[in-house]
Amino acid sequence: MDHTPAVDEAVQLQLELAHLVEPNAPEGFAPKIAAGLDVAYEPGSDRLVAAAVCVDIATLAIVDSAVHEAVADFPYVPGLFGFRELPALLPALDKLSTTPDILVCDGQGLAHPRRFGLACHIGVVTGLPSIGVGKQALGRYEPPGPTRGDWKPLVDNGEIVGRALRTQDDVKPVFVSIGHRIDLDTATGLVLKLSPRYRLPETTRAADHLGREVLAGRVGVQDVRD
Structure with missing residues (x-):
């Protein structure tokens, strides 16, 4: 985005x-590293910290991180x-x-009015496969069964x-939707792999934690890059 669009222009761009x-996922898609993306906002301000945290899907170990x-x-x-x-998340990814x-975005993909x-926006811009994992539903659904892995x-x-x-x-369930270059079955399986212990994926949890720590001044930007 070369300039900040007006609201009506932004809606048209989405369409x-x-x-x-x-x-659909790329042929032979076998992801090893997932990046969690999240944005933390300073209360009462437009100041924000965008965090990107890379997690090894097999071990859930954090292997890289950056903020902007x-x-x-x-x-x-x-x-x-x-x-x-996006104007803050893209530089964080670049770092x-x-x-x-x-x-893995803390937000929606196709589960969106348009x-x-x-998750779709950042996937299309970067060309990377992407998933949206929302805490709130956009749309209607029947409650899934009570067991991990149940879905509706x-x-x-x-x-x-x-x-x-x-x-x-x-x-409580989370709400998974495809972002870009992935199918819903694959997205669902990855979210379950990334969520062995808690409701939210480890990618989301790690990015949320990092953004909040930097915003609070407990972690310096230089520390994150080192």
């Missing part, structure tokens, strides 16, 4: 870019978070010394846009 989303501090210049508008957060195989949530379709305007997925027994 134009949505057709670029690829709902910025001030948001796009307003808080539901459904347009990509325009508010990584590891190229992730998959991006089928172009943050997430439906919006008669279209399946994701899944309500139980990542832990008897815990």
